[in-house]
Amino acid sequence: xxxxxxxxxxxxxxxxxxxxxxxxxxxxxxxxxxxxxxxxxxxxxxxxxxxxxxxxxxxxxxxxxxxxxxxxxxxxxxxxxxxxxxxxxxxxxxxxxxxxxxxxxxxxxxxxxxxxxxxxxxxxxxxxxxxxxxxxxxxxxxxxxxxxxxxxxxxxxxxxxxxxxxxxxxxxxxxxxxxxxxxxxxxxxxxxxxxxxxxxxxxxxxxxxxxxxxxxxxxxxxxxxxxxxxxxxxxxxxxxxxxxxxxxxxxxxxxxxxxxxxxxxxxxxxxxxxxxxxxxxxxxxxxxxxxxxxxxxxxxxxxxxxxxxxxxxxxxxxxxxxxxxxxxxxxxxxxxxxxxxxxxxxxxxxxxxxxxxxxxxxxxxxxxxxxxxxxx
Amino acid sequence: xxxxxxxxxxxxxxxxxxxxxxxxxxxxxxxxxxxxxxxxxxxxxxxxxxxxxxxxxxxxxxxxxxxxxxxxxxxxxxxxxxxxxxxxxxxxxxxxxxxxxxxxxxxxxxxxxxxxxxxxxxxxxxxxxxxxxxxxxxxxxxxxxxxxxxxxxxxxxxxxxxxxxxxxxxxxxxxxxxxxxxxxxxxxxxxxxxxxxxxxxxxxxxxxxxxxxxxxxxxxxxxxxxxxxxxxxxxxxxxxxxxxxxxxxxxxxxxxxxxxxxxxxxxxxxxxxxxxxxxxxxxxxxxxxxxxxx
Numbered sequence: 001x002x003x004x005x006x007x008x009x010x011x012x013x014x015x016x017x018x019x020x021x022x023x024x025x026x027x028x029x030x031x032x033x034x035x036x037x038x039x040x041x042x043x044x045x046x047x048x049x050x051x052x053x054x055x056x057x058x059x060x061x062x063x064x065x066x067x068x069x070x071x072x073x074x075x076x077x078x079x080x081x082x083x084x085x086x087x088x089x090x091x092x093x094x095x096x097x098x099x100x101x102x103x104x105x106x107x108x109x110x111x112x113x114x115x116x117x118x119x120x121x122x123x124x125x126x127x128x129x130x131x132x133x134x135x136x137x138x139x140x141x142x143x144x145x146x147x148x149x150x151x152x153x154x155x156x157x158x159x160x161x162x163x164x165x166x167x168x169x170x171x172x173x174x175x176x177x178x179x180x181x182x183x184x185x186x187x188x189x190x191x192x193x194x195x196x197x198x199x200x201x202x203x204x205x206x207x208x209x210x211x212x213x214x215x216x217x218x219x220x221x222x223x224x225x226x227x228x229x230x231x232x233x234x235x236x237x238x239x240x241x242x243x244x245x246x247x248x249x250x251x252x253x254x255x256x257x258x259x260x261x262x263x264x265x266x267x268x269x270x271x272x273x274x275x276x277x278x279x280x281x282x283x284x285x286x287x288x289x290x291x292x293x294x295x296x297x298x299x300x301x302x303x304x305x306x307x308x309x310x311x312x313x314x315x316x317x318x319x320x321x322x323x324x325x326x327x328x329x330x331x332x333x334x335x336x337x338x339x340x341x342x343x344x345x346x347x348x349x350x351x352x353x354x355x356x357x358x359x360x361x362x363x364x365x366x367x368x369x370x371x372x373x374x375x376x
Numbered sequence: 377x378x379x380x381x382x383x384x385x386x387x388x389x390x391x392x393x394x395x396x397x398x399x400x401x402x403x404x405x406x407x408x409x410x411x412x413x414x415x416x417x418x419x420x421x422x423x424x425x426x427x428x429x430x431x432x433x434x435x436x437x438x439x440x441x442x443x444x445x446x447x448x449x450x451x452x453x454x455x456x457x458x459x460x461x462x463x464x465x466x467x468x469x470x471x472x473x474x475x476x477x478x479x480x481x482x483x484x485x486x487x488x489x490x491x492x493x494x495x496x497x498x499x500x501x502x503x504x505x506x507x508x509x510x511x512x513x514x515x516x517x518x519x520x521x522x523x524x525x526x527x528x529x530x531x532x533x534x535x536x537x538x539x540x541x542x543x544x545x546x547x548x549x550x551x552x553x554x555x556x557x558x559x560x561x562x563x564x565x566x567x568x569x570x571x572x573x574x575x576x577x578x579x580x581x582x583x584x585x586x587x588x589x590x591x592x593x594x595x596x597x598x599x600x601x602x603x604x605x606x607x608x609x610x611x612x613x614x615x616x617x618x619x620x621x622x623x624x625x626x627x628x629x630x631x632x633x634x635x636x637x638x639x640x641x642x643x644x645x646x647x648x649x650x651x652x653x654x655x656x657x658x659x660x661x662x663x664x665x666x667x668x669x670x
Contacts, residue, residue, distance in 0.1 A: 075468050139656040146411050146467045147611060150603045151655065154648045157600060161645040264596060268479065275472060318486045325479030332469055332476075333461055 009343040013204050022348030023204045024197065030283040030345050031196045034059065034290050035189055042185055049185075050253070055293045056188035057249045059286060062273045063195040064242030066285040069274060071208060071235035073215035074144075077267055078152030081159035082129040082240040083247035084262035088163065088170055090125025090248020091179040091255075094118065099178035106168035118182045122191065122248045129244025132159075133237045141232040144218070156263070163259040175258045183253035191249055195242045199282050202238055203344075211235050265321070269296070272324045276331050277338055284340025291339075295327065296320050378510040383629055389517035391625025392524030393582055397598060398605035398617035399531060400575035406548045406612040407568045408463055410470040414454070414478035415576060415602055416595030417485065422447040422580030423590050424489050427496050436499050444577030451573025452566055454481065460565065478595070485592035493589040502585055520582050527578055528618070531571065540567055548612075604651050610661025619662055624651070 013023035035056070042052040065079050092104070093116045100112055116124060140151050164172045171177070202208045213221040214231040222228050251257065269292065277288020299320035331338065397415070404410050425443035434442070458477045462470055504515045535541035546554045547564040555561060583598055584590050601624065609620025627650055631643050639646075654662070 073468070075472060139652055143655060143659060146471055147607050147655070147659070149468065149471060150411070150607050151652060153600070153603065154652060158645040158648045161642060161648075165641040165645075268475075271472070271475070316487050317491070318483050321479045322483030325476040325483075328476035328479075329458060329473060332465075332473055336465065336469055 005347055007345060007347050009340075010346050011342045011344070013344075013346060014348065018348055020204055022346045023344065024200045025347045026345035027196050027200045027282040027286070028193065029347070030286050031059075031192055034286045035192060037290065039185070051293075051297065053183060053185065053188055053253055054250075055289070056185070056192055057183075057246050057253065058269065058273065058293065059192045059289050060188075060195045060246035060249065061243050061270055062277070062285045062289045063192070063199050063282060064239045064246060065270050066274050066277075066279065066282055067199045067202060067242065068235045068239035070280045070282075071203070071211040071215065072141075072232045074148045074152070074232070075271075075279075076152040077149055077264075077271075078155040078159075079239070079243050079270065080262045080264075080266045081156040082133065082243040083250065083266070084159055084163060084259065085129040085132050086125035086244025086247025087251035087257065087262065088176070088247075089128035089244070090121045091176065091251030092169070093124045094121035094180055094182065094248075094252055095178050096180070103176070103178040104168070104171060108168075111169075118187055118252060121252065122187070122245050125248025125251070126241040126245040129247065130237050130241035133240030134233070137233040137236050138229065141229055141236060156267075160259050160263055163262075170259065172259050175256045177256050179251055179255040181252065181255050183249050188249060191245055195245070196282060196286070198238065198242065202235065203282065207231070207234060268321055268324055272328055275328060275338055278340030278342070279338055280342035281338070281340040281344050283343070283345045284338055287339060292324070292327075295323065299323050382511055382513075383633055385511070385513055385517060387626045387629040388622070389520045389625075390628060391622035392521050393579060393586075393621075394601050394605045394624045395618045395621025396524050396527055396575055396579045396582075397602035398609060398621040399528065399614065400572040400579070401602045402606050402609075402612060402614060402617035403544075403568055404572045405606065406614070407544065408459070408470070408565060409467045410459060410462075410474060411467065411603070411606075411611075412572075413471060413474040413599060414481055414595075415572075416597070416599030417478050417481045418447055418451055418573060418576035419580030419583055419598050420485060420590060420592060420595045421450055421481070422577040423496060423584035424485065424494075425577075426581060427494060427590070430497055440581055443581065444574055447577035447580065448570050448573040451576060452569045455565065455569035459569075460562070463561075463565065482592055482595065489592060491592060493591045495589050496584055498585050516582075516585060520586075523578060523582060527575060531575075534571065544568060604648070608651055608654060608661055610663040613661070613663050616661050616663030623662060627651075 007026065007029070013019045038052045038055055041048050061079070061083060064082075065076065068079070069075055092100070092107070092111060093114050095103075095115070097113060097115050100107055104112075136155055140148065140155065143151050163170050166172070210221070210226045211231040211234070213224070213226055214228050218228060221231070247262075273289040273292045274285050275288070276291060277286065278284025303317050303319055401412060401415050404412055422443050425446045426439050429439035429442055430436070454477060458473065459470070462473050465473075502516050502519070506513050506515060506518070533541075535545060543554070543559045543564055544567055546559065547561065551561070554564070579598070584594070587594070605620040605624050606617050607620070608623055609616030609618070624647075627647055628643075631646055632640070635643060635646070
């Protein structure tokens with residue numbers, strides 16, 4: 001089959017500027033394809049519009065999540081904390097001053113007089129999340145493996161606890177009200193493409209390569225002069241920023257939520273999307289998000305007991321979580337690296353001669369060949 | 377002085393629950409590198425089992441014993457079906473697998489028992505309070521401490537004084553050599569799941585006797601406490617797990633005493649922050665991360 005533009009799946013990008021552009025355009029093409037499907041549904045089924053917008057927000061978050069987990073190999077259970085921070089920060093900053101005086105009368109002065117349009121509110125949500133990540137990164141990122149995963153879960157517990165107690169800021173434990181409903185398809189799409197671009201830029205930068213070097217072999221990377229902490233902290237902060245932006249969009253879409261909206265059940269969806277798509281691939285995360293959203297929609301129909309393909313099915317509420325559990329186990333059992341593994345869609349011809357060393361097998365921890373060294 | 381003694385007894389009681397939780401989790405980790413996200417849901421199933429057995433009219437003692445046996449069998453079944461195929465995979469794959477297992481087993485609990493909280497009927501003795509001088513000690517605290525001592529003793533006897541225990545310790549220390557001398561890894565793994573499940577059954581009973589009510593989503597709190605305790609003590613280290621459990625209990629009771637009332641709501645966050653601070657100073661945990669199951 002001859003395609004008009006030469007595309008291929010590669011683990012590493014071709015050196016040089018052409019290679020970089022090709023490697024950046026690849027995930028963007030996947031994003032365009034996934035967003036086109038979303039747009040079709042949005043345009044043809046008015047009742048599905050909110051689901052499509054939530055799906056777009058999930059795309060932003062899964063790309064943010066993948067940026068951290070794919071770069072460092074640390075599976076985070078705490079990213080929902082950044083979503084929560086982004087949602088509260090972005091949401092509160094977008095509220096009108098009058099609404100703030102009604103719903104959150106005890107808000108400190110600076111926040112009380114803030115009234116941002118959607119784009120700065122998204123950025124504000126992202127920045128607050130990134131700042132929180134920066135503060136906790138140094139202790140957290142010194143841990144490795146399972147201990148680090150558990151520590152990220154601790155971060156979520158701390159954030160949830162603080163949001164629940166800081167009533168003057170969050171109106172918790174009740175829901176927060178009065179956030180303007182300004183999230184539109186356009187803004188969601190802008191956020192998705194920006195997230196994919198930022199994530200791909202980081203992945204194919206020298207800093208991204210250093211992160212993956214630490215992920216694959218901490219000792220060898222440090223011995224080669226890579227700063228272990230820096231290689232983990234920057235993806236963590238960037239990823240928190242993107243997740244925070246997703247949270248802010250979420251806030252300005254749903255307009256009312258409580259700290260309980262951002263807890264362990266919410267991790268499941270993002271985790272499943274990233275793992276099933278392929279934790280080391282941006283393209284994989286996007287496709288995984290599409291698949292899991294489809295699966296969830298089917299399960300939601302089953303829960304409400306509607307007919308599906310002629311068969312009438314009903315199941316008690318909560319079946320979607322159990323189905324995600326089964327999907328995760330099957331995926332990990334038979335294709336532990338996810339659908340895409342470490343492969344990324346890329347554009348352009350590789351005119352280099354093929355290296356004669358054997359191809360790496362690329363399981364969960366695929367050793368990446370350094371292809372950026374010659375970049376000037 | 378009396379207040380101090382009171383706090384020490386409280387800390388010992390809370391700590392012994394956490395220590396038991398950590399013990400059941402760390403043994404599995406030292407053999408299979410599995411940190412079980414689904415540990416708390418085993419406790420939940422144990423308590424539901426007790427609830428169901430007493431509802432059909434079984435007296436207290438058989439209901440407790442049967443529910444512990446039930447959780448043991450459930451843990452072995454989950455281990456055989458869900459975890460066995462993943463043994464040898466990276467720890468993080470096992471962690472995610474256990475997370476997926478949690479989702480499935482939790483859904484089973486939702487289907488079987490419903491989302492609404494259920495009150496568990498415990499014998500009246502559980503709410504009695506013993507007065508020793510000025511000390512007022514709830515009987516449940518004494519039962520908890522006693523049960524913890526009993527379980528730990530049985531655990532060490534099994535691991536240190538029986539052939540099966542020797543096999544388990546050998547498998548934790550040198551897995552390859554253990555295979556070479558003909559000890560079946562499958563049998564060792566099932567033994568470990570059984571011990572872990574039995575402990576989960578006992579702790580589940582004690583945990584929900586204290587909290588009183590149960591929902592299918594009550595698993596998060598015990599799982600978190602167990603995670604904190606094992607990371608605090610040093611992953612895969614039995615003495616560390618016990619130490620981590622008691623340390624966590626002590627930190628919690630200390631915080632509830634010294635924190636002024638207006639920040640008391642932030643207690644979970646402060647406890648977690650202290651734990652993370654300890655981990656920064658000692659990344660290997662209090663006892664150092666060494667594989668040593670007994």
